[in-house]
Amino acid sequence: MPIVAPSFLASNFLRLEEECKLINESEADWFHLDVMDGRFVPNISFGPMIIEFVRKTTRKVCDVHLMIVEPEKFAEEFKKAGADQLSVHIEACPNLHRNIQQIKSLGMKAGVAINPHTPVSSLIDVLQEIDVVCMMSVNPGYGAQKFIPHTLSKIRELRKLIDNWNLPVLIEVDGGVTLENAKDIIAAGADALVAGNTVFQSKDPKATISQLKAIEVAKTL
Numbered sequence: 001m002p003i004v005a006p007s008f009l010a011s012n013f014l015r016l017e018e019e020c021k022l023i024n025e026s027e028a029d030w031f032h033l034d035v036m037d038g039r040f041v042p043n044i045s046f047g048p049m050i051i052e053f054v055r056k057t058t059r060k061v062c063d064v065h066l067m068i069v070e071p072e073k074f075a076e077e078f079k080k081a082g083a084d085q086l087s088v089h090i091e092a093c094p095n096l097h098r099n100i101q102q103i104k105s106l107g108m109k110a111g112v113a114i115n116p117h118t119p120v121s122s123l124i125d126v127l128q129e130i131d132v133v134c135m136m137s138v139n140p141g142y143g144a145q146k147f148i149p150h151t152l153s154k155i156r157e158l159r160k161l162i163d164n165w166n167l168p169v170l171i172e173v174d175g176g177v178t179l180e181n182a183k184d185i186i187a188a189g190a191d192a193l194v195a196g197n198t199v200f201q202s203k204d205p206k207a208t209i210s211q212l213k214a215i216e217v218a219k220t221l
């Protein structure tokens, strides 16, 4: 069964408490929380304060995706806000190895996110150090974009690396995930699906999450 991580970027912020409740009652595994700084990406979202409120509503894993420059300045604050897992962008971190050590020393799982143009091979020297790769399947900054099909071959390549080295690293795919393409994404080797608009804009978000969860089961039948 895939890990399903609804992205709150697509939620209704006027009803954030109810949106949290809805996801808590669903089969979703992680809360995916997108932090944007208007510098690394051309958009601004929310920061640790909102995450602190969201954290209080849930026991599910808080998966925080930092799309910010100089994430080392804020890692501790996100830990305090309740992040369980913190992902930083390889493109934003000239000293990535140090960022990973910092995240782990704060007691969080460490994730590295890569943009669509960044080759999988750039992860080779950190793959043994991290818990999750957040593979961007759109250019980061906005929800509701179209899945970039080339991502599928990148997922396959990363799956091979992880399996060959027998590493416990999860592949999380983020951006443009739908009920239609989720099967191919899982078949390519993804462990976790981030879904923003597919979940929150659907008529019945809980049912949509259940459908996403059921996909791998259907595949193995």
Ligand code: DX5
Pocket (backbone or CB within 6 Å): 007, 009, 010, 032, 034, 065, 138, 139, 140, 141, 142, 143, 144, 145, 174, 175, 176, 177, 194, 195, 196, 197, 198
């Ligand atoms: C994009 C974010 C994604 C986004 C996904 O920069 O990292 O998590 O919210 O939204 P959808 O699923 O609508 O593409």
Ligand code: ZN
Pocket (backbone or CB within 6 Å): 007, 032, 033, 034, 065, 174, 194
């Ligand atoms: Zn994200």
